[in-house]
Amino acid sequence: xxxxxxxxxxxxxxxxxxxxxxxxxxxxxxxxxxxxxxxxxxxxxxxxxxxxxxxxxxxxxxxxxxxxxxxxxxxxxxxxxxxxxxxxxxxxxxxxxxxxxxxxxxxxxxxx
Ligand SMILES: [Zn+2]
Numbered sequence: 001x002x003x004x005x006x007x008x009x010x011x012x013x014x015x016x017x018x019x020x021x022x023x024x025x026x027x028x029x030x031x032x033x034x035x036x037x038x039x040x041x042x043x044x045x046x047x048x049x050x051x052x053x054x055x056x057x058x059x060x061x062x063x064x065x066x067x068x069x070x071x072x073x074x075x076x077x078x079x080x081x082x083x084x085x086x087x088x089x090x091x092x093x094x095x096x097x098x099x100x101x102x103x104x105x106x107x108x109x110x111x112x
Contacts, residue, residue, distance in 0.1 A: 049106040053098035060091020065098075069110050 012018070016025045021038025032039050047069060055065035063078025078087035098106070 047106075047110050049098045049101065049103055049110075052106075052110070053095050056091045056095040056098060060095060061085065061088030063087060063091075065091065065094065 012025050015028050017028045018024070019026045019033040019035060019038055021033055022036040024033070024035045026033050026035070052065050052069060055068050059065065061078070061082050063075035063082070066072070066075035066078055078091070081087050
């Protein structure tokens with residue numbers, strides 16, 4: 001017996017993204033999903049906690065994640081003291097912090 005229900009994801013046409021709330025395709029410029037009402041991530045300034053975590057882990061000693069998060073002054077301080085390795089230590093704890101906080105909390109702090 002063949003099933004008529006196609007559960008495969010529909011191919012996206014140009015300019016469409018998947019809603020993170022319901023998974024349906026919505027236009028990338030949509031501020032919220034017309035299907036479920038979830039606020040589209042692309043409508044925010046779009047910093048991701050995963051990018052911040054990766055930057056903090058690999059380049060945190062140079063404050064790169066702080067530049068990414070829109071805090072160039074703090075990033076500069078990391079850069080100035082990178083030779084002490086203290087910023088690398090702080091960045092490692094920030095890496096863990098970025099991993100454990102929720103995306104909502106991250107957005108509240110860095111995507112306002
Ligand atoms: Zn949705």
